[in-house]
Each structure stands twice: as C-alpha cells, then as structure tokens.
Amino acid sequence: MLFQVEMDVNIPPGFDPEEAATLKAAEKVRFQELQKAGTWRHIWRVVGRYANLSIFDVPDNATLHELLTTLPLYPFMTVRVTPLCRHPSSAHADDR
Amino acid sequence: MLFQVEMDVNIPPGFDPEEAATLKAAEKVRFQELQKAGTWRHIWRVVGRYANLSIFDVPDNATLHELLTTLPLYPFMTVRVTPLCRHPSSAHADDR
Amino acid sequence: MLFQVEMDVNIPPGFDPEEAATLKAAEKVRFQELQKAGTWRHIWRVVGRYANLSIFDVPDNATLHELLTTLPLYPFMTVRVTPLCRHPSSAHADDR
Amino acid sequence: MLFQVEMDVNIPPGFDPEEAATLKAAEKVRFQELQKAGTWRHIWRVVGRYANLSIFDVPDNATLHELLTTLPLYPFMTVRVTPLCRHPSSAHADDR
Amino acid sequence: MLFQVEMDVNIPPGFDPEEAATLKAAEKVRFQELQKAGTWRHIWRVVGRYANLSIFDVPDNATLHELLTTLPLYPFMTVRVTPLCRHPSSAHADDR
Amino acid sequence: MLFQVEMDVNIPPGFDPEEAATLKAAEKVRFQELQKAGTWRHIWRVVGRYANLSIFDVPDNATLHELLTTLPLYPFMTVRVTPLCRHPSSAHADDR
Amino acid sequence: MLFQVEMDVNIPPGFDPEEAATLKAAEKVRFQELQKAGTWRHIWRVVGRYANLSIFDVPDNATLHELLTTLPLYPFMTVRVTPLCRHPSSAHADDR
Amino acid sequence: MLFQVEMDVNIPPGFDPEEAATLKAAEKVRFQELQKAGTWRHIWRVVGRYANLSIFDVPDNATLHELLTTLPLYPFMTVRVTPLCRHPSSAHADDR
Amino acid sequence: MLFQVEMDVNIPPGFDPEEAATLKAAEKVRFQELQKAGTWRHIWRVVGRYANLSIFDVPDNATLHELLTTLPLYPFMTVRVTPLCRHPSSAHADDR
Amino acid sequence: MLFQVEMDVNIPPGFDPEEAATLKAAEKVRFQELQKAGTWRHIWRVVGRYANLSIFDVPDNATLHELLTTLPLYPFMTVRVTPLCRHPSSAHADDR
Numbered sequence: 001m002l003f004q005v006e007m008d009v010n011i012p013p014g015f016d017p018e019e020a021a022t023l024k025a026a027e028k029v030r031f032q033e034l035q036k037a038g039t040w041r042h043i044w045r046v047v048g049r050y051a052n053l054s055i056f057d058v059p060d061n062a063t064l065h066e067l068l069t070t071l072p073l074y075p076f077m078t079v080r081v082t083p084l085c086r087h088p089s090s091a092h093a094d095d096r
Numbered sequence: 097m098l099f100q101v102e103m104d105v106n107i108p109p110g111f112d113p114e115e116a117a118t119l120k121a122a123e124k125v126r127f128q129e130l131q132k133a134g135t136w137r138h139i140w141r142v143v144g145r146y147a148n149l150s151i152f153d154v155p156d157n158a159t160l161h162e163l164l165t166t167l168p169l170y171p172f173m174t175v176r177v178t179p180l181c182r183h184p185s186s187a188h189a190d191d192r
Numbered sequence: 193m194l195f196q197v198e199m200d201v202n203i204p205p206g207f208d209p210e211e212a213a214t215l216k217a218a219e220k221v222r223f224q225e226l227q228k229a230g231t232w233r234h235i236w237r238v239v240g241r242y243a244n245l246s247i248f249d250v251p252d253n254a255t256l257h258e259l260l261t262t263l264p265l266y267p268f269m270t271v272r273v274t275p276l277c278r279h280p281s282s283a284h285a286d287d288r
Numbered sequence: 289m290l291f292q293v294e295m296d297v298n299i300p301p302g303f304d305p306e307e308a309a310t311l312k313a314a315e316k317v318r319f320q321e322l323q324k325a326g327t328w329r330h331i332w333r334v335v336g337r338y339a340n341l342s343i344f345d346v347p348d349n350a351t352l353h354e355l356l357t358t359l360p361l362y363p364f365m366t367v368r369v370t371p372l373c374r375h376p377s378s379a380h381a382d383d384r
Numbered sequence: 385m386l387f388q389v390e391m392d393v394n395i396p397p398g399f400d401p402e403e404a405a406t407l408k409a410a411e412k413v414r415f416q417e418l419q420k421a422g423t424w425r426h427i428w429r430v431v432g433r434y435a436n437l438s439i440f441d442v443p444d445n446a447t448l449h450e451l452l453t454t455l456p457l458y459p460f461m462t463v464r465v466t467p468l469c470r471h472p473s474s475a476h477a478d479d480r
Numbered sequence: 481m482l483f484q485v486e487m488d489v490n491i492p493p494g495f496d497p498e499e500a501a502t503l504k505a506a507e508k509v510r511f512q513e514l515q516k517a518g519t520w521r522h523i524w525r526v527v528g529r530y531a532n533l534s535i536f537d538v539p540d541n542a543t544l545h546e547l548l549t550t551l552p553l554y555p556f557m558t559v560r561v562t563p564l565c566r567h568p569s570s571a572h573a574d575d576r
Numbered sequence: 577m578l579f580q581v582e583m584d585v586n587i588p589p590g591f592d593p594e595e596a597a598t599l600k601a602a603e604k605v606r607f608q609e610l611q612k613a614g615t616w617r618h619i620w621r622v623v624g625r626y627a628n629l630s631i632f633d634v635p636d637n638a639t640l641h642e643l644l645t646t647l648p649l650y651p652f653m654t655v656r657v658t659p660l661c662r663h664p665s666s667a668h669a670d671d672r
Numbered sequence: 673m674l675f676q677v678e679m680d681v682n683i684p685p686g687f688d689p690e691e692a693a694t695l696k697a698a699e700k701v702r703f704q705e706l707q708k709a710g711t712w713r714h715i716w717r718v719v720g721r722y723a724n725l726s727i728f729d730v731p732d733n734a735t736l737h738e739l740l741t742t743l744p745l746y747p748f749m750t751v752r753v754t755p756l757c758r759h760p761s762s763a764h765a766d767d768r
Numbered sequence: 769m770l771f772q773v774e775m776d777v778n779i780p781p782g783f784d785p786e787e788a789a790t791l792k793a794a795e796k797v798r799f800q801e802l803q804k805a806g807t808w809r810h811i812w813r814v815v816g817r818y819a820n821l822s823i824f825d826v827p828d829n830a831t832l833h834e835l836l837t838t839l840p841l842y843p844f845m846t847v848r849v850t851p852l853c854r855h856p857s858s859a860h861a862d863d864r
Numbered sequence: 865m866l867f868q869v870e871m872d873v874n875i876p877p878g879f880d881p882e883e884a885a886t887l888k889a890a891e892k893v894r895f896q897e898l899q900k901a902g903t904w905r906h907i908w909r910v911v912g913r914y915a916n917l918s919i920f921d922v923p924d925n926a927t928l929h930e931l932l933t934t935l936p937l938y939p940f941m942t943v944r945v946t947p948l949c950r951h952p953s954s955a956h957a958d959d960r
Contacts, residue, residue, distance in 0.1 A: 474524075770906075
C-alpha cells in the first residue's frame with residue numbers, strides 16, 4: 001500500500017554540529033535498510049529546500065506511523081502523509 | 097531530469113458526457129505513449145480525489161511545459177510542478 | 193485500517209430538486225449498506241454545515257478510493273482523507 | 289453531546305526529558321480515567337504526526353473547556369474543537 | 385449553552401428579486417421568534433459586509449444544527465460556529 | 481459604538497509564574513472596572529483555547545485602542561478587532 | 577473617526593455593458609458628494625487591480641455601514657474595513 | 673509617487689527596555705524629519721495592534737527601499753508595500 | 769523603475785474561440801510594441817500554467833497601471849505587482 | 865534552463881555581527897562568481913524586505929540545488945523555486 005510522504009527537516013542553528021552529524025549518519029543507515037527492504041520505495045530531494053519527497057510501501061497505517069516516528073531525525077521534521085493508490089491507466093507493475 | 101506534477105481534474109457538472117468520455121480516452125492514449133517513452137515515469141491516484149500525483153522525466157523545462165499544456169484534459173486541470181533531484185542517500189539507479 | 197474522512201456536500205442552487213432527492217436517497221441506501229458491513233464505522237453531522245465527519249475501516253487505500261468515488265453524491269463533494277492508527281493509550285478494542 | 293477535538297502536541301527540543309516523561313505519564317492516567325467514564329469516547333493517532341483525533345461526549349461546553357485545559361500536556365497543545373451532532377442516516381445508537 | 389455564529393449571506397446576482405424579498409421577510413420573522421424565545425441572544429451587523437455576528441443560547445449541539453439549517457436564507461449562507469463558555473471574570477449573570 | 485474583539489493570550493513556557501500571576505490579577509481588576517463601566521459589554525471563553533471573545537462599547541476608535549493596548553496582559557496577546565453595528569431586525573435595545 | 581476601506585470591484589464578464597456604465601457613473605457621482613462632504617477623505621487606485629484603497633472619516637460604525645452598502649457598485653464589491661486612530665507621532669492635524 | 677506601507681512592530685519580550693526606548697525615540701525623530709519633508713505623507717495607528725498604516729510619497733522604488741530599511745525599528749518590523757496611483761474620480765490635488 | 773508582474777490568464781471554457789483568438793493576437797501585438805520600447809523588459813512562461821512572469825521598466829506607478837489595465841486580455845487576468853530595485857551586489861548595468 | 869528563485873534572508877537578532885558580516889561578504893563573492901559565469905542571470909531587491917528575486921540559468925535541477933544549498937547565507941534563507949521557460953511572444957534572444 002502506497003503513501004506519499006513529504007519531510008521538511010529543520011535543525012535549529014544553535015544545535016550541536018557533532019550530534020547533528022551523528023543523527024544524520026543514523027538517518028542514512030536507517031533509510032538504506034528501509035530502501036533495501038522495499039519499504040521506502042523512492043526518495044527525491046526538493047530543489048532548493050532541505051526536504052525530501054518519498055514514496056512508502058507498507059502493509060498498513062500503523063506500520064507507516066511506527067517507521068516515521070522512529071526515524072533519527074523525526075524530532076526535527078515536519079511530515080505530511082498522502083494516501084495513494086494504483087492509477088487505472090498505469091502499465092507499470094510496481095505503481096500498485 | 098525529474099519533476100513532481102500534481103494534477104487536479106475538475107470537469108464542470110453541465111459538461112457534455114460524450115465529449116468528456118472522448119477527452120478521457122484521448123488522455124489515456126497520450127498518457128500511455130508518454131509512459132512507454134519513459135517520460136511519464138510514475139502515476140498514482142490520490143485517495144478520495146479526482147487527482148493524480150506523477151513523476152516526469154524530461155530533458156528540460158520547456159519540454160515539460162509543452163507536454164502538460166497539450167494534454168487533452170489540460171483545460172480542466174489545476175497543475176502544480178515541483179523540481180526534484182537525486183537524493184544523495186538513494187541506492188536506486190532510476191531515482192536520478 | 194482506519195481513516196478519518198470529511199465530506200462537504202455542495203449541490204448548486206439551480207440543480208433539479210427531484211434528481212437531488214433521488215441522489216440523496218441512493219446515498220442513504222449506500223451509506224447503510226456500508227455501515228452494516230462495518231466499513232463506514234462512524235458518521236456525524238458537523239454543526240451548521242452540510243457536511244459530515246466519518247471514520248472508515250477498510251482493508252487498504254484502493255478500497256477506500258473505490259468506495260468514496262462511487263458514492264451517489266460524490267460529484268458534489270469535497271473530500272479530505274486523513275490516515276489514522278490505534279493510539280497506544282486506548283483501552284477500547286475497536287479503536288484499532 | 290459530541291465534539292471532535294484535534295490535539296497537536298509540541299514539546300520544545302530543550303525541555304527536560306524527565307519532566308516530559310512525568311507529564312506524559314500523568315496525561316495517560318487522566319486519559320484513561322476519562323475513557324472509562326465514557327467522556328473521552330474515541331482517540332486515534334494521526335499517521336506521521338505527534339497528534340491525536342478524539343471524540344468527546346460531555347454534558348456542555350463548559351465541561352469540555354474544563355477537561356481540556358486541565359490536561360497535563362495542555363500547555364504544549366494546539367487544540368481545535370468542532371461541535372458534532374447525530375447524523376440522520378446513522379443506525380448506530382452511540383453516534384448520538 | 386452559548387455559541388458564536390457568523391453568517392455570511394451571498395445571494396447570487398441573477399436571483400429573482402421577488403423570491404429574495406420573500407426569503408428575507410421569512411428570515412426576519414423566524415429571527416424574531418428565536419430572539420423572543422431567548423435562543424438567538426444577540427445579533428450585530430459586521431460593518432461593510434452582508435453578514436452578521438450572533439450569539440445563540442441552546443440546550444445542545446443538535447438543536448443549534450436544526451435551527452441554523454432550517455433558516456430561510458440558509459442555502460445562501462456560509463456559517464462558522466464557535467463553542468463558548470462563561471468567562472471566570474465576568475460579573476454578568478447572562479454571560480453564562 | 482460596538483466592536484467585537486478576539487484576544488488570544490500566549491504566555492511563553494519559561495515566563496516567571498509569579499509575575500504571570502501578578503499580571504493576571506491586574507488584568508482581572510482592570511476587566512472588572514471596564515465591565516462595571518459598561519465599556520467591556522460581554523466576555524466569553526473560547527472552548528479549548530486560552531482566548532476570549534468580547535464585545536466593547538466605546539465612544540470612538542481611539543478609546544478602544546487606548547483601552548486594549550494598556551491591558552496588563554496586552555504584550556502577550558494577539559488581538560483582532562471587528563467593527564459592528566445594530567442589526568435592523570434586532571428587538572433588543574442594547575444591541576445598538 | 578477614521579477607517580481604511582479596501583474595495584475590490586468584480587463585474588462579471590457577461591454583465592450588460594450599458595448597465596455597468598450607468599452604475600459606474602452613479603458611483604462616481606456618489607463618490608464626489610462624499611468627497612466634498614469630507615467623508616471619503618482619500619481614494620487611491622491599487623496598481624494593476626480594479627480596486628481602491630480609501631480613508632473614510634465618519635461619526636460612527638453605523639454611518640460607515642450605511643454609506644458602503646448603498647454605493648451603486650456595492651453588489652459587485654468585496655470590502656475590507658480596518659479601524660484606524662491618530663498616531664502619537666503625527667504632526668498633521670488631519671491624521672486624527 | 674505614492675505607496676501604501678503597513679508596518680507591524682514586534683520587539684521580543686526579553687529585549688532590553690532602555691535600548692528599546694532609545695530606538696523608539698530615534699524612530700520618532702526620523703519619522704518627523706520624513707513627515708516634514710513630505711515623504712511620509714500619512715501615518716495612522718491600526719486599532720488594537722502595535723502597527724501603523726502609512727502613505728509614502730517618493731520619487732522612485734529605490735528611495736522607498738532605502739528609507740524603510742534604515743528606519744531605527746526596521747529590524748523588528750514586518751513590512752508590506754503596495755504601489756498606488758491617482759484615482760480618476762478624485763478631486764483632491766494631493767491624492768496624486 | 770522596475771516591477772515584477774505575474775499574470776495568470778483564465779479564459780472561461782464557454783468563451784467564443786474566435787473572439788479569444790482575436791484578443792490573443794491583439795495581446796501579442798501590444799506585448800511586442802512594449803517589448804521593443806523597452807518597457808516590458810522580460811517575459812517568461814511559468815511551467816505547467818497559463819501564466820507569465822514579467823519585468824516592467826516604467827517611469828512611475830501610474831504608467832504601469834495604465835499599461836496593465838489596457839492589455840487586451842486584462843479582463844481575464846489576475847495580476848500581482850511587486851516593486852523591485854537594484855541589488856547592491858549586481859554588476860549588470862540593466863538590473864537597475 | 866531558467867528558474868525564478870526568491871530568497872528571504874532572516875538572520876536572528878542575537879546573531880554575532882562579525883560572523884554575519886563575514887557570511888555576507890562571502891555571499892557577495894559567491895554571487896559575483898555566479899553572475900560572471902552567467903548562472904545567476906538577474907538579481908533584484910524586493911522593496912521594503914531583506915529579500916531578493918533572482919533568475920538562474922542552469923543546465924539541470926541538480927546543479928541548481930547544489931548552487932543554492934552551498935550559498936554562505938543559505939542556512940538563514942527561505943527559498944522558493946519556480947521553473948520557467950521561453951515565452952512564445954518574446955523577441956529577446958536571452959529570455960530563453
């Protein structure tokens with residue numbers, strides 16, 4: 001089941017740079033686990049902003065909530081979730 | 097080069113149903129040409145709305161404008177375009 | 193899987209009253225089928241507006257989209273969908 | 289008498305974690321008292337946000353104000369209240 | 385139980401003036417019944433707009449919904465409802 | 481001459497509680513003076529928010545500005561002012 | 577007593593041009609009466625829009641409401657009213 | 673050439689009161705120079721807010737930018753600029 | 769003196785296509801006169817919308833208002849005007 | 865390929881003035897490199913705001929993202945990006 005997720009990241013100016021680097025590294029590791037598992041299907045940068053546009057493939061709403069709220073950078077994110085479904089015209093098997 | 101495009105379609109209530117059907121059929125044909133060509137990379141329905149969320153892969157801005165404004169249903173669409181780029185963490189070759 | 197759905201209904205002033213009555217009757221029949229099936233879990237009127245606030249329980253996003261867009265009054269609705277999940281503090285079995 | 293209440297919780301980053309834990313525990317206790325009493329009829333998590341969507345059943349506006357403003361986490365909440373009433377089509381006794 | 389209700393009235397330019405006059409007269413009669421009954425506690429014009437700001441005193445949400453949606457001009461209104469309660473500092477008995 | 485005034489009060493979390501209590505007490509005293517004088521005609525709590533909805537009766541705009549900006553809690557308020565006037569249908573002498 | 581009033585005028589495309597010309601001529605006559613009387617103190621065009629920004633000097637709110645709602649073009653206007661008062665730094669006698 | 677300028681002033685609660693008083697005094701001096709020069713044509717208080725509504729008469733855009741951004745309180749202001757021009761109906765020589 | 773002007777064009781669906789073509793041709797002629805004169809300094813299409821982003825160079829506000837409101841397509845436009853001035857860092861002579 | 869970029873700069877009041885001066889100087893150097901290279905085609909000040917309106921000419925989205933996010937003042941900027949393309953009526957070779 002697919003969801004579009006937009007994440008804006010806002011780390012406040014005075015935040016300790018080392019701790020920020022640690023969180024970003026942990027975020028990358030977690031992202032890559034979820035990407036390999038096929039859960040975090042797509043991710044793109046939004047030009048000019050510290051933000052991403054992502055497509056998640058999850059079995060249900062509760063799994064998506066659990067995944068998002070345990071991301072290392074979650075406390076600094078503003079998150080918008082939009083439920084999607086397969087478009088009848090699509091010929092791509094994985095746009096389900 | 098990737099762009100997210102959101103399209104909301106609003107055909108007014110009194111519009112001739114046959115003409116609407118003709119336009120929708122033409123839209124589907126055009127969509128499938130562009131999907132086969134790899135230009136209209138992804139399309140999803142937004143749950144509960146007559147709208148889609150799409151990812152386009154085009155050589156430049158002018159091509160995207162030309163493609164969108166010649167869609168058969170374009171006169172009935174509200175279109176929002178967001179430029180995207182590859183996310184540094186992505187391991188997927190086609191999230192370029 | 194639970195979703196909050198808000199529906200604002202706006203039938204234009206000049207619309208044929210008989211056809212409106214037919215659509216409203218069909219809407220009520222469809223609502224009651226879905227309520228009996230346990231799919232349309234809750235419905236409330238929003239005070240002062242021709243609108244409702246509902247909770248749907250569906251197996252997936254695609255089912256919800258299909259249910260909403262085939263409602264008899266759908267062409268006159270503005271629909272907002274919010275994915276929900278069980279709250280960890282809830283003691284109610286059906287707030288899942 | 290029913291009200292929809294949306295609560296967004298925003299504890300600032302620098303807030304003492306122990307005090308936060310104490311407040312969250314007190315909030316849970318209070319929630320469960322009100323749930324058992326039938327006052328806090330439903331609660332759901334909003335996917336991807338530290339927020340809930342709730343339905344309250346109270347005798348009057350003043351009681352609702354008193355309940356909300358004395359919640360342990362109230363100073364960190366943004367609250368939106370929407371008055372609801374029974375939908376004429378509903379067959380459920382408790383959607384009153 | 386008190387509610388603030390804002391009503392913006394928008395009768396479309398082409399609407400039959402006689403029918404409009406009939407509806408406005410019926411609205412005034414209904415308003416005065418409700419004012420005498422103590423239900424429509426206050427009404428004021430908003431300067432420069434065809435709108436009013438009102439205070440209703442009703443036993444519950446359902447009564448307010450019934451009153452508002454059966455007003456003769458309701459089909460032309462945009463209505464916003466805000467639940468109120470007594471302010472602890474007030475010395476006026478009827479600001480309850 | 482009547483005005484609707486909405487006041488949202490937002491005292492920042494770290495503010496000294498004693499000073500806050502002093503300001504609130506002074507606010508209450510000032511409110512009661514103005515209520516007795518008939519200037520602050522009505523006040524109600526907005527359910528779920530630290531805010532009030534008030535009706536002022538003042539001789540002119542300048543008096544209202546002076547009254548509002550010298551309230552003890554004014555530095556913590558967001559204020560919205562709407563000019564009102566008597567509604568032609570009202571039978572209440574004091575809705576002037 | 578001073579008020580800023582913004583008026584956006586929107587005459588629908590299909591409206592009879594002769595009737596529009598008659599209304600505009602009547603509006604100009606009325607404006608000039610009010611300008612000579614010192615009531616409509618200032619008027620300016622907003623660049624690029626069919627709109628004006630005006631300053632009214634009236635004895636009270638009710639007079640302003642009466643003046644605005646009887647303007648010949650009022651049925652085509654969107655009006656926003658902002659109460660003003662003398663600025664303590666001003667040295668101009670008529671910025672009262 | 674005329675411009676409407678709205679200025680909202682927001683000095684943060686913790687700001688040194690002496691420095692604030694110095695800045696306000698400097699602002700007043702600068703305002704009066706510009707008022708005498710005929711550049712700052714009008715200024716009014718917006719009722720209930722620490723804000724003003726002003727009319728500037730300047731030879732060009734660059735002069736206006738220079739004047740506004742060198743005001744002593746500019747770092748605490750939110751500024752909105754609207755270009756104006758003479759209204760064809762105005763009989764006042766200085767509404768140019 | 770420079771201004772950014774955004775123009776959204778919205779010709780209603782039922783509008784006579786021949787008259788629309790005549791207006792568009794007249795608009796193009798007028799645009800090219802103003803471009804040759806150096807007044808309409810730049811024009812670009814906004815991708816995916818029937819809209820343009822333009823830079824005008826005019827002697828004053830009144831000239832800009834006159835130019836915009838006499839464009840053949842003006843009755844179908846929504847126009848937003850932003851006053852600009854030279855940036856101190858720019859090395860380009862014509863970004864004045 | 866052209867993009868409009870709006871940048872609002874907001875350096876917080878307490879920020880070290882020397883560090884701010886260093887960043888602004890570095891920003892100016894970087895701007896002038898990009899202006900000479902023809903990448904940062906135009907820049908203008910927005911009257912009354914610490915903001916600019918710019919036109920970038922870049923080979924693709926990724927280059928624009930890289931350029932913007934490495935600007936010395938980027939951490940203090942709010943950035944909005946709008947893709948543009950050549951307008952069919954333009955006679956200017958460089959409005960491509």
